[in-house]
Amino acid sequence: MAWSSKSHPHRLLLTKQFPLGSEMLPVFRPVTQAANRIWNSCVWCSREIRGAEGKWPTEGELKSKFKAFAAWKELHSQSAQAVVEEYFEAVSAYCKHKENGHLEMNPPNFKPKNHLRTVTWKRQGFDIEDNTLVLKLSRKKEPIRVTLPEGWNLLYKLFCFTLTASWA
Secondary structure, eight states, rough: OEOOOOOOOOOOEOOOOOOGGGHHHHHHHHHHHHHHHHHHHHHHHHHHHHHHHHOOHHHHHHHHTTTTSSTTGGOOOOHHHHHHHHHHHHHHHHHHHHTTTTOOOOOOOOOOTTTTOEEEGGGGGGGEETTTEOOOTTTSSSOOOOOOTTTOOOOOOOOOEEOOOOOO
């Protein structure tokens, strides 16, 4: 179970996990790396703007700036937006800790190129067809199809699907 995000702060969500297996790594690696490139672009752009103007850029500024980036076009648009939103949640937490006197805190930093970043598909970014989870990517890319394990009851409504990459 997990608490919902800002949109529904008092909602407790039931979460389920299932292993994808190492054979799915080549399928998901480009997706997680695209999310990682978006994160690193957020870090770089924020540092440039903070250095020049002395303030953090807004979430909207970065989203509009990155829409033309190649990494943005690898993911479903809402998944790419979710990476920027996660970055700004980290920035917000950093600023809050600094305000509370925790001077040892550092701003969100770059992730290594081979880092497998967590990717979130919001409700419009996936479908369920029979016993298959269909994860949409950008318009010109084929979606990723994941066959669900036996015994999965998908009668409940999914609000989002999060891929946390942790292959051994």
